Amino acid sequence: MSMNDKKDPKRQTLEQEIKTTVDEETAGLDPSEAGKIREKVRARVLEEVERERRIRTAKERREEERRRREEKRRERLHEEGETFERFNRNFRFQHIVMFTSVIILIVTGMPIKFPEFVLSRFLVGFWGGIHNSTLVHRIGAVMLIYFMVHHLLYTVFSRRGRRDLVLLIPTPKDARDAVQNVRHFLGKTEEKPRFGRFSYIEKFDYWAVYWGCVIMIGSGLFLWFEGIVLKYFPKYILDVALEMHSDEAMLATMAIVIWHFYNVHFNPDRFPGTLMWWHGRISEHEMKEEHPLEYEEIMAKREKQEGAEGPGR
Numbered sequence: 001m002s003m004n005d006k007k008d009p010k011r012q013t014l015e016q017e018i019k020t021t022v023d024e025e026t027a028g029l030d031p032s033e034a035g036k037i038r039e040k041v042r043a044r045v046l047e048e049v050e051r052e053r054r055i056r057t058a059k060e061r062r063e064e065e066r067r068r069r070e071e072k073r074r075e076r077l078h079e080e081g082e083t084f085e086r087f088n089r090n091f092r093f094q095h096i097v098m099f100t101s102v103i104i105l106i107v108t109g110m111p112i113k114f115p116e117f118v119l120s121r122f123l124v125g126f127w128g129g130i131h132n133s134t135l136v137h138r139i140g141a142v143m144l145i146y147f148m149v150h151h152l153l154y155t156v157f158s159r160r161g162r163r164d165l166v167l168l169i170p171t172p173k174d175a176r177d178a179v180q181n182v183r184h185f186l187g188k189t190e191e192k193p194r195f196g197r198f199s200y201i202e203k204f205d206y207w208a209v210y211w212g213c214v215i216m217i218g219s220g221l222f223l224w225f226e227g228i229v230l231k232y233f234p235k236y237i238l239d240v241a242l243e244m245h246s247d248e249a250m251l252a253t254m255a256i257v258i259w260h261f262y263n264v265h266f267n268p269d270r271f272p273g274t275l276m277w278w279h280g281r282i283s284e285h286e287m288k289e290e291h292p293l294e295y296e297e298i299m300a301k302r303e304k305q306e307g308a309e310g311p312g313r
């Protein structure tokens, strides 16, 4: 403690108060345990006093906030350990195009389905009228078609894409995992199912989007080019396409709002969300918790590689 501190009566009173409280709280404890707690509190208080001393002006306060955030981030990274790439740059780009187009399609499609709804009027007004709104719907549609073509090429021509597609195929283990997960949620078993690169939930999400895109693009093209369709097909085919488009749009919107938002935003482990769609990485902790089989596979591969390279390399 410096001479200056000794002269500050406010600080002396504060220290006295803290000392009395800590002494009271640790009275019944083992002396070494009490000593440790006292030391911890003392260090924390000194840290806080030091911080107070540093932040006299608003600028200093902002600087201090920034320093604290940085410190916290470093601590978190240190706790989380290594990070693993889950989505590569190509896949992240596809994903961003896909969700941007879906958001555009929902906000420009739903007002056609529910024209009387108050939010619909606001949304149509936002684009400057129904003509512009349907035009933007078609721009969103072109983006979604582009995404679908890009994704198909990716799953055929890239090694990562082919590998992921194979791993996304449902297997009997997924059914067993689903049953075990329900039993775990009901408290019937302690053990959670152990997932590989994709859990049954992620596989369901993937194929639901896949199927949804096929239906929406197929029926949407029929609606877009109705003149051509009516040349070759009876009118009821167009009615069926409209029904498919309209109902699947509702299903997709509800699936996103209920299923997807819960899984990636409101799930207590993830709240308020993850930036994985942007940086593509997950922490070692998440890897062990959510994809333990993949984690073990990566570790085993590394060990094998290190073994092959031999000691001393």
Ligand code: HEM
Residues within 6 Å of the ligand: 102, 105, 106, 108, 109, 110, 112, 113, 134, 135, 137, 140, 141, 142, 144, 145, 216, 217, 218, 219, 220, 221, 223, 224, 242, 245, 246, 249, 250, 252, 253
């Ligand atoms: C997630 C994707 C999509 C959603 C949520 C969506 C939503 C909607 C909705 C709700 C409607 C109104 C249906 C009704 O009147 O009941 C609509 C109409 C329409 N959609 Fe989509 N849509 C999607 C994708 C597409 C795609 C990919 C295309 C084109 C390839 C497309 C083209 C059309 C067309 C042409 C209409 C008729 C209205 C108009 O003239 O704009 N949509 N869409």
